[in-house]
Amino acid sequence: MAQSVLRMQGITKVFNNVPALSGVDLELARGEVHALVGENGAGKSTLIKIMTGAYSRDAGTITLEDRQVDFHSPEDAQAVGVVAVYQEVNLLAFRTVAENIYLGREPRRWGLIDWKRMNADAGGLLKSLGLEIDPRATLGSLNIALRQMVAIARGVSFGAKVVVLDEPTSSLTEHEVNILYDVIRRLKEQGTAVVYISHRFDELYAVCDRVTILRDGELVGTRELASLEKLDLVCLMLGKRREELRQGTTAFAKREGKREDDNSPLLRAENLTRGRKLNDVTVKVGRGEIVGMAGLLGSGRTETARAIFGADPIDSGAVYLEGRRLNALSVNRAIDAGIAFLTEDRKAEGIIPDLSVRENLTLAALPALTTLGVVSRSKQQAIVERFMSRLGIKAASADQKIRELSGGNQQKVLLARWLCRNPKFLILDEPTRGIDVGAKGEIQALVNELAQSGLGVLMISSELEELVEGSSRVVVMRDGRCVGELRGADITQQTIIHTMAEGTASDRQDLAEG
Amino acid sequence: MENTATVSAAPRSRSLTSRLGDFGPTYGALLALVLLVVANAIFTPYFATLSNLWNVLQLVSTTVLVAVGMTIVIATGGIDLSVGSVMAIASAAAAVSFGRGTAFAILFALFIACGVGAFNGALISGFRIQPIIVTLATLITGRGVAQVISNGGQLIPFSNPAFEYLGKGYIGPVPVQVVMMLAVVAAGIFAMRATSFGRYVFAIGSNEAAARLAGVKVRRTKIAVYALSGLLAGLAGLIETARLGASDAQKVGLYIELDAIAAVVVGGTVLSGGRATIIGTLIGALIMQVITTSFNMGPFGLNPLPYSWGLVFKAAIIVLAVYIQRPRLA
Numbered sequence: 090m091a092q093s094v095l096r097m098q099g100i101t102k103v104f105n106n107v108p109a110l111s112g113v114d115l116e117l118a119r120g121e122v123h124a125l126v127g128e129n130g131a132g133k134s135t136l137i138k139i140m141t142g143a144y145s146r147d148a149g150t151i152t153l154e155d156r157q158v159d160f161h162s163p164e165d166a167q168a169v170g171v172v173a174v175y176q177e178v179n180l181l182a183f184r185t186v187a188e189n190i191y192l193g194r195e196p197r198r199w200g201l202i203d204w205k206r207m208n209a210d211a212g213g214l215l216k217s218l219g220l221e222i223d224p225r226a227t228l229g230s231l232n233i234a235l236r237q238m239v240a241i242a243r244g245v246s247f248g249a250k251v252v253v254l255d256e257p258t259s260s261l262t263e264h265e266v267n268i269l270y271d272v273i274r275r276l277k278e279q280g281t282a283v284v285y286i287s288h289r290f291d292e293l294y295a296v297c298d299r300v301t302i303l304r305d306g307e308l309v310g311t312r313e314l315a316s317l318e319k320l321d322l323v324c325l326m327l328g329k330r331r332e333e334l335r336q337g338t339t340a341f342a343k344r345e346g347k348r349e350d351d352n353s354p355l356l357r358a359e360n361l362t363r364g365r366k367l368n369d370v371t372v373k374v375g376r377g378e379i380v381g382m383a384g385l386l387g388s389g390r391t392e393t394a395r396a397i398f399g400a401d402p403i404d405s406g407a408v409y410l411e412g413r414r415l416n417a418l419s420v421n422r423a424i425d426a427g428i429a430f431l432t433e434d435r436k437a438e439g440i441i442p443d444l445s446v447r448e449n450l451t452l453a454a455l456p457a458l459t460t461l462g463v464v465s466r467s468k469q470q471a472i473v474e475r476f477m478s479r480l481g482i483k484a485a486s487a488d489q490k491i492r493e494l495s496g497g498n499q500q501k502v503l504l505a506r507w508l509c510r511n512p513k514f515l516i517l518d519e520p521t522r523g524i525d526v527g528a529k530g531e532i533q534a535l536v537n538e539l540a541q542s543g544l545g546v547l548m549i550s551s552e553l554e555e556l557v558e559g560s561s562r563v564v565v566m567r568d569g570r571c572v573g574e575l576r577g578a579d580i581t582q583q584t585i586i587h588t589m590a591e592g593t594a595s596d597r598q599d600l601a602e603g
Numbered sequence: 604m605e606n607t608a609t610v611s612a613a614p615r616s617r618s619l620t621s622r623l624g625d626f627g628p629t630y631g632a633l634l635a636l637v638l639l640v641v642a643n644a645i646f647t648p649y650f651a652t653l654s655n656l657w658n659v660l661q662l663v664s665t666t667v668l669v670a671v672g673m674t675i676v677i678a679t680g681g682i683d684l685s686v687g688s689v690m691a692i693a694s695a696a697a698a699v700s701f702g703r704g705t706a707f708a709i710l711f712a713l714f715i716a717c718g719v720g721a722f723n724g725a726l727i728s729g730f731r732i733q734p735i736i737v738t739l740a741t742l743i744t745g746r747g748v749a750q751v752i753s754n755g756g757q758l759i760p761f762s763n764p765a766f767e768y769l770g771k772g773y774i775g776p777v778p779v780q781v782v783m784m785l786a787v788v789a790a791g792i793f794a795m796r797a798t799s800f801g802r803y804v805f806a807i808g809s810n811e812a813a814a815r816l817a818g819v820k821v822r823r824t825k826i827a828v829y830a831l832s833g834l835l836a837g838l839a840g841l842i843e844t845a846r847l848g849a850s851d852a853q854k855v856g857l858y859i860e861l862d863a864i865a866a867v868v869v870g871g872t873v874l875s876g877g878r879a880t881i882i883g884t885l886i887g888a889l890i891m892q893v894i895t896t897s898f899n900m901g902p903f904g905l906n907p908l909p910y911s912w913g914l915v916f917k918a919a920i921i922v923l924a925v926y927i928q929r930p931r932l933a
Contacts, residue, residue, distance in 0.1 A: 400816060424818040438816055443809040443877035448802060452817045455799040462798045506817060 092119050094282045095140070095171065095251050100149035102135055109135045112149070113308045115301055117251060117282035122273060124293045124314065125286045127303035128326060128386050128551065133286055136303065137253050140284075141173040142166035153250070172244035173253040180240055182229035187211035189228050190243045214242055217279075218272050234265035241272060245281070252276060253284040258292060263365065270296055288387025289568050290319060290590075304328050319590035326385065327553070329586060341533050341559035353412055355545040356428075356514045358397050361406035366392045368569045370406075374514065374545040379536065381560030382549040383585045389569040390549045391433055394516045397547075398430040399423040410514060424453065429507035433518035433549070435496065439503045442492035446484050447473045449491045450502050454509045476505035481531060497528025504532065514545045521555065533559065553582040565589055631927050632870050632886045635920070639890060643897045650900060657778055663892040664784040665690075665839040665856075667885055670863040671791045672832030674884045677867055678795070679825060680808040680876025681734035683832045685723060686863060688745025689716050690840030690856025695752040697766070697841055698759040698850030705765045713837045719745065720833020724826035742860070749852040760849040770845030780842045787835065791881040804828060808876025865917070866891060869924040887924075891917055 095117045102110040110132045117123050127133050138144040140151070142160030151158050153169060160166040163173070180189045187208045188195070196203045196210065211224035220238050228236060237257060244252050254273075258266050273296055276283055285297055293300060294314060302309040302325045309325050324330060354373040361370040370393050374380045384390045395401045397408050399418035408415045410426050423430075432438040441449055451458060451469050458468045473487050480501040484494055491499055500520065507515065517536065521529040533555065540546050550556050556563050563580050565573040565588040573588035644651035669686045676683045697712035719741060726737045750756035772779040795801035803824045806814040815821050836856070844850050868874065869890055870883030898913035 398816075420815060421818055421820060430816060432813075432816060437810075438812050441806045441809045441813055441817075441877075444802075444805055448805075452802065452806060452814070452819065455802060459799045462800055464797055464799055464802065 093117065094119050094154060096152040097136070097140060098150050098152070100136065100139055100151075101147045102132075102139060102144060103147050108306050110139075110306045113303065113306075114311075115140075115308075116311070117284065119280045119282060120277045121299065122277060122283045122285055122297045124297035124300040125284055125303070126288075126293065126300060126322075126326060127309075130305065131303040132306040133303055134255070135306075137173060137255065137284065137286070140166070140251070141171055141253060143173075167244075167247050170248045170250035171253075172247055172249045172251070173255060174237070174240045174244050174257065175255050180228055180236065180243070182227075184228060185225050186215075186222055186228055186231070186239050187224035189239055190214065190224075190246050192243075210246075211242075214246055215239075218242055218245065218275050220268075220272065232265075234261050234268060237261070238268065238272060241276075245276065245279075249281055251282045251284065253286070255286045256288075257285070258287065258289065258365075261365075266292070288385060290322070290385075291568055294319075302326055320587055321590075323385065323586050323590045327551075327586065329553070329582060341537055341555070355411060356397070356547075357409040357412075358393070359407050359409070361393060361396045361403055361408075363392065363396060363401065363403045366569050367396060367403065367406075370396075370566070370569070370571050372397075372547065372564055372571070374547050376545055377540050377543045378562070379540045379546040379548055379560045381556035381563040381580075382547060382566060383553070383556055383563055384566030384589060386551075388566040388589075390566050391518055392569070393566065394430060394518050394547065394549060397423070398428060398516060400430070424510070427511075427513035428516070429453075429510065429512035429514070430516045431500075431503055431507060431518060431520055433522070435499055435503065435523075440491045440499055442490070444491060445488045446477070446482065446491050446494070446502055447487040450476060450487075450505050450509065453506050457510075472509050476509055480505050480508075480535065495525065495528075497524035497532075500524050500532065501528065504535070508539070512544065514547070515539070516547045516549075518549045519551060520548065521550070521552065553585055556580070556585060557582055632883055632890065632924065636886050636890050636893070639893050639897070643893065643902065647897055647900055647902055650897065653776075655896070655900075657776070657781065659889070659892050659896050660781045660784070661778050662896070663888050664778075664780040665843050666859060666862045666866060666892070667784045667888045668787055668835045668839040668842070669832075669856075669859055670866040670884045670888055671787055671881055672835035673860075673863040674867050674870075674872055674879050674881050675791070675795070675804055675828055676734070676832050677864075677872055677874060678804050678808045678876055678879035679828055680811070681727065681825070681828070682738065682864070682874075683720075683723065683829060683836075684735065684738040684860045685719070685741035685745055686832065686836040686839075687856035687859045688742050688749065689719050689833050689836040690843065690859065691749035691852045692716060692719060692745055692752065693837035693840035694844040694850045694855040695749045695759070695852045697844060698761060699752055701761055701763055701766070705763055708766070709841060712841055713834060716837020716840065717830050717834040720836070721826050721830035723833070724829030727829065728822040728825040746852070749855075753850060753852040756853045758849055758851050762848075766841075767845045767848060770842050770847070780846075783838070783842070787838075788881060788885050795879065795881060800824070800827065805877055805879070808879070810877075862888075862891065865921050869921060871924075890920060894920070 093116055097113070097115045100110055100113045101108065113132065113136060115136065125133050125136070135144065139146045142163045142165045145161070153171065158169065166172070181192070190211045191207050196206045208224045215222050215224065218238070218241070220242070222231065222235055222239065228239060231239070241252065257269055261269065273283055285293070287293060297314050299311055300314050300317065300322065301311045304326065355376045356374045358370065358372045361367050367389050370389065372380070372393065382390050382393065392401065396403045396406070399420045399422060403418065408418060410428065415422055415426055441452065447469065450473055454472065455464065458465050458472070477487065482501045482505065483498050491502060494502070520532055520536065536546060536548070537559070548559060557580050560580065563575045563585060564571055565575065565585060567589055575584055575588065649655060673683055673686065693712040693716040696715050697708045700708040700711050723737050723741055726732055727734050753759055769779060774782050795804065803814070803819045806819050807821055807824060811821060840855055843855050866888035867884050868887070870880060870885070870887030872879040872883060894917055895913050898908045898910070898916070901907040
């Protein structure tokens with residue numbers, strides 16, 4: 090292996106007594122593109138922030154070119170050539186490209202900024218990365234991709250030995266991604282080590298040499314990408330061993346005799362496409378059916394859910410509920426048609442923290458509870474009482490602020506918010522993430538019961554046990570596409586992981602015909 | 604982690620403390636108001652008279668009308684700086700249209716004021732421009748528009764007893780404007796507590812993304828909120844005009860946005876949205892007015908103090924109020 094540039098050893102970081110990283114090693118070689126992968130909470134960003142001086146570490150050592158280093162701030166790290174370029178570009182939109190690149194250390198002459206030299210230097214730097222950008226242009230006049238390239242150029246201008254790219258392609262188009270690849274190749278030739286964080290497998294295999302996998306704050310391992318099968322990479326990320334895939338235990342009872350009515354499904358989402366995030370996704374869910382949706386972080390699961398619910402605009406595609414097309418998708422239209430969506434991020438997109446349990450629970454049902462705009466106390470009370478006892482919501486009273494409840498109880502309130510509207514179709518995005526075991530089982534049992542009474546459910550989950558035991562079909566997503574569909578006895582953790590990694594040709598055919 | 608208490612969903616069985624908890628943020632302000640009134644009643648000559656009570660309430664009525672709208676706007680996480688200019692527009696619009704009848708002039712002025720507010724709301728929710736910028740722009744242009752309507756900002760005197768009843772009339776012993784103020788405060792409290800509109804306002808202010816995904820019509824609600832603020836500012840503009848007996852497009856409602864925001868803040872409403880109290884706003888406005896009145900009358904038997912000292916004292920109250928209400932770590 091080539092000469093090592095940066096070596097992190099035994100890095101440990103604890104937040105509020107919860108370890109975010111425990112004893113993680115990472116070694117970067119000269120001219121290497123090193124992928125860093127892991128699911129939510131794996132510790133990727135913590136590791137990067139320690140590497141670039143934004144966080145201090147609790148234990149471990151960092152060695153830069155055989156010298157031990159200790160960064161106290163991002164400026165410290167930049168000064169010696171360790172730079173991170175983040176998803177949101179932190180530059181000044183109204184200043185020129187050259188000013189942005191040399192901000193804070195402009196070349197001077199007699200105390201004044203030497204504009205001529207600064208522009209010339211910036212021009213040379215951009216050219217060395219293969220970029221045709223006028224250093225005198227205002228940054229704001231460039232598109233997002235070029236701005237990102239300027240951010241990278243700024244990083245390189247520190248004489249960067251290590252450049253960290255955090256999800257660099259999340260807002261780029263296909264063509265712009267290729268420009269980025271070119272820049273990365275130039276960096277490689279110049280001997281810079283690049284850390285590449287992305288959830289998209291096609292990108293990892295296209296540009297990266299090695300990959301380091303983190304899970305739950307621990308190092309899983311570092312591998313050569315060329316000799317690592319996608320299937321093994323998925324297994325490593327999820328912490329499953331290929332040969333050890335066994336069924337777990339959830340509160341789902343495997344149901345027999347699912348009615349799957351292919352001709353007139355309850356919900357049909359066809360050819361949903363949105364930029365690079367969703368590519369021709371088609372999903373069908375029958376009455377009384379629980380369809381699971383599997384995929385790694387960033388595979389397009391949540392995006393599919395949001396597209397069906399009308400929360401994000403789509404470029405093309407259509408959603409049919411009971412055979413009728415929902416025109417011009419919008420959240421309100423979807424809700425009125427009978428679609429409900431339990432979001433993944435409870436805090437940001439679920440609870441209204443300052444309102445009470447009662448007000449949170451009835452929020453979506455208010456139109457049915459009001460006469461001339463005035464909320465009927467008795468109707469409201471009946472619903473709140475019924476659903477609090479049916480779902481076993483534990484709160485001091487219905488007047489308690491929802492933010493004071495446990496995660497599991499918050500989730501139950503949010504589920505009740507939709508159930509009291511009697512929806513026909515329910516989308517669950519990670520319904521049991523981050524809640525205690527008891528509430529988890531209760532929610533799983535409830536979803537099962539609802540499906541038996543005729544509700545159609547699309548359940549997104551990262552927990553394979555939940556998918557295997559709960560769903561009658563599993564749609565597998567990768568890189569914004571449906572790469573496979575598993576049915577009946579074919580649904581095992583192993584087949585799901587396999588499909589996540591490779592897809593199945595026959596399924597793709599099925600979908601194309603359907 | 605688990606809350607061990609089991610389900611008790613009955614709303615009417617709330618403990619006294621939890622009921623009082625609702626008024627928590629208002630407590631300090633209420634206490635301050637009571638102290639101010641009691642101290643002045645004892646020490647300031649002529650303070651504790653019925654005529655002074657009506658005087659204080661009359662003077663505070665326009666600020667309260669505007670501040671009720673402001674409270675609702677702030678509850679959504681926004682702000683409305685344009686209220687003073689909207690008052691001027693309403694004033695000018697009424698003054699130039701008395702020829703078509705008093706009722707027409709009043710309705711026309713209120714319609715325009717409401718429309719300006721709705722326009723603010725449409726820009727804010729439709730184009731996602733920050734409320735402070737949109738309403739600052741309306742603050743600036745609005746005063747100009749009012750002067751254009753009134754022929755370059757000339758004072759328009761009029762004699763219209765029916766209209767002047769708004770600012771000078773009494774119902775029994777109570778000034779008409781005070782009755783209107785109390786009615787608006789009551790309606791505001793009812794709207795925020797008992798209607799779906801109030802629920803949506805709080806939901807948007809507390810977590811807009813979640814509210815949208817729960818089916819709250821965010822855009823429509825925001826437009827309504829700013830329209831309401833405009834309407835109440837229009838009403839305040841008419842009252843002030845009636846009180847003066849003339850329309851002065853350059854002066855009507857000048858700087859009232861600052862008084863209104865101060866009243867809202869002193870009353871215990873959080874500027875970031877999601878939590879708001881209209882009764883608190885009324886109390887906040889009264890605190891400010893009592894200070895002004897007391898300084899003018901010569902507080903505690905002293906000689907009347909200059910107005911500027913009153914301003915300094917009010918500023919101290921605002922800072923103190925915000926300090927007391929700052930978020931505490933749980």
